[in-house]
Amino acid sequence: MKKVFVVLLSVLCVLTLAGCGKSDNGGGNDTGDGTVTVKLGGSGPLSGDAKVYGEAVRNAAQIAVDEINASDSRIKFDFRMEDDEADGEKAYNAYSTLYDWGMQVSLLTVTSGAGAAVAASYDEDKIFAITPSGSSTALVYTDSKNFKGNFQMCFTDPNQGVASADYLASYFGGYKVAVIYKSDDVYSAGVYEKFTAEAEAKGVSVVYVGAFTDDTSTDFSTQLTAAKDCNANLVYLPIYYQPASLILKQAFDMAYAPIFFGIDGMDGILTLEGFDTSLAEGVYLLTPFAADAEDALTKNFVTTYQNKFGDTPNQFAADAYDCVYAIKQALENMGYDGKMSSEELYDAMIAQFTSMTFDGVTGNNMTWAENGEVSKAPKAVIIIDGVYVSAE
């Protein structure tokens, strides 16, 4: 009896999935009133440890889509975000689900690891994609191949490493630098690797390197004690804000007060619930986005986000918001009318992205290179009295 039930259940499961393939990725829906709807997809971790990043992207993209759909814009979006648990295999399943749905343009993935697994599929199926936050170069090109239709809204990891080393070389010349990075994290290890190479070339003196992994991401006293022992007076932290908040606390507890220098992953530290912002006093970070910037665009985005979701958007959210608007701009520029085939749309999107300039909340005058990398200015900011202040 049980066996029959199990067999039936599995057959049912399989049949539900088999379904029928997608119809066509081409022509959007011409609704008759002159507007045209584009199917926008994307995947990110919506469950599991990395959920916070996936949620930020989904929320911000949804705000952008809602704004656009409510406006008199001719281009409308039908937005769908699938869960990929920040895992390559699940990302491929999420991609397949979106492909079957008929996705025309995509936000690729939120995380690098998952994105690298589907980057080639986007390329093969010729679906244009721009990732808000997948910062590894593996999302846009590999040693042997350039994924023509894959673009990035955030800085690539190597670029951030190089930019930080350059910044330290020119503004913190004589400092002794300690680095603490997360060795089993693609993002952190990627930045660290390029940083070391560039630091060596630029003559930055790195006196200590400490790593941690997912399994040892609570206790940093050893790394901090060692850094203190080496008389490091600047600690470079190419990591996300959650472990960084612990490092700041533990350094304070052991009366170790070097200059802390973070990268874009550090953004978000001030809005951590319960965080004592005085600990972050004097922390430097390189970031393209500051939630308390005064320009109208950022203000509007941040207030809408806060009203709708209750917390302050971080750089993941900001990049996602920009992605949707950049896609809209490209579609408008090419005069998209829903009559193009999927291949024509793909080629037209690439042509637009490699030629246009875009102004968003994460920077002005952004342009994209042929290889998909974005070019925008990283801003160095310093935290004073709990707010970002330009460091230049």
Add this chain to the structure above:
Amino acid sequence: MTFLTYLISGLALGSVYAIIALGYTMVYGIAKMLNFAHGDIIMAGGYAAFYAYTRFGLPAGISILLSILTCTVLGVIIERLAYKPLRQASSLSVLITAIGVSYFLQNSAQLLFGSDTKIFPSILTEGSLRFFDGKLIVSYLTLITILTCIVIMIGLTLFINKTKIGKAMRACAEDKEAAQLMGINIDTTISITFAIGSGLAAIAAILLCSTYPSLSPSLGSMPGIKAFTAAVFGGIGSIPGALLGGILLGIIENLTKAYISTQLSDAIVFAVLIIVLLIKPTGLLGKKENVKV
């Protein structure tokens, strides 16, 4: 001097592992199950204290009590609903159920409290002792952690050896059927075990979150696995073993990070564990069980 600093921070980390391991070991000793959801009860305790203290503005003492109460109730409910019906089932079915409970708690926490990290308030104490012109700094928190750990161990040992319920627990651990024949209510005894184990998880949560103040839904999973390792290291089922295992694990982890490699510390810690188990196959203080034919 630096060595001493490493040692003390290792001791603090180890004490937290030890308290979690005590909960693990108690439940294992009596219910003979690996409660993989133990780490997630810690997470629940952390959130309970956080909400009581920061959101509702309750005093520290009451927040801690509330956290202990939440965990105790949660532990008993989980035992009654999920584990009790499986008393006759294979130990693996119970293990998978525990994993299911762990997934359930983590995902519920994500939906209830949001997925972003929250910073745990300094609910216990701040400040530190300084020795040798400030070259050696020991925070009060470290001292409290180590002290609590020792107090709990002594308390538990006395409880198990001197009280009636403790006796019932030992009887259950030895032989459930025989205990039942002696008039011991097995279900109540196991429930009490879970209540105590979960209460300890709440204390561990307060200490863990005070020392490493970041609160997230997956907070408990890694300390959970580490504490499980510590419990086995010391000899699972043995209370002094859990303490010794936890503290040694913390110290080895920190010294490895300090003197060998930060990248490979997990690998080295687990390698040490394997070597110890090869020399003493039932852990440091575990009893050797003779199987009767």
Add this chain to the structure above:
Amino acid sequence: MKKKFKDLLHHKYRSRTISFALIIGAYVIIEILMHSIRLSRLFTGMLVPCCCYIILALSLNLVVGFSGELSLGHAGFMAIGAFTAIIVSGLSTKMIPDTTIRLVLSILSGSVLSGIMGLLISVPVLKLSGDYLAIVTLAFGQIIKSLITNIYLGFDSDGIQFSFVTNELNLEQGKMLLSGPMGATDTAKISNFSSGILLIVLTLYIIYSLIDSKYGRAIMAARDDRIAAESIGINILRSKTLAFVVSAILAGAAGALYALNYSTLQPAKFDFNTSILALVYVVFGGLGNINGTILATTVLYILPELLRSLQDYRMLIYAIVLIIVMQLGSSVRLKRYIEQIKNRFTKKGVTQ
């Protein structure tokens, strides 16, 4: 020895006939569907990973179900097989242009290396018992993952280059095969559904042969009563080592097939959770029940995908399903109920 068709349905062989019929039947149906109607991308994309998990679960069932030993680190063997296969396939791309030969070679080398590791690990592991054994397998799983996370390996015109912990490679016009936590990128996808099915059939053949052999009977005797088995002179250690190594070889093959199905793979994929996932499949299917393992793996692998429309509640529902099925499976009342239904059916059969 040739078996007659009638023998295949004999109760002794029935379950294994069903196993092979199930796999081959599923293969034929899916192949026909694939060539007649356009199947959804999700469905076709999940075929190979599903095969991999079936092989992994079967291999774990050999240790947990037949040997009666809890292994919490099987993902480690899968990782060894996976990354060996990636390296072998990457290095031999120019030499062996034929993808089928390269796939076979990669899977072979992946499973051989995993088997060797299994043999080395089995020496300390099988000296222990119960939860001590389980924790040591967990420890080995973590060590393997941690080591692979620190390997940097690439090749260029100067040959193969390797570095550990920090990336010191300076490749000129070369290709990185493994780059630390990033793992492997740009792997040629050469796995396919047919090879997956073939590997499952091979796995089934190996497992059934092992169970039928004198070693298999020794393993099961030792599981059911160790002392009795030892007292009649069965060399338990040798049999258990054999089961453990075969299991490692199969898990390595699963990993190799898996790795070559994706263009990228990170070592973090093979963490504790993956080991646990395989264990969940095995327990769901029933310890020592091979057909159950195959079905349970299929259902549980597909389930989270079917739950996609539930959005954020997806994994919560999955957890609840896990708990409820375990409760139902061991509920005494339910068993009695099923028994009653069964009796009614058989009675009817008699009266008719």
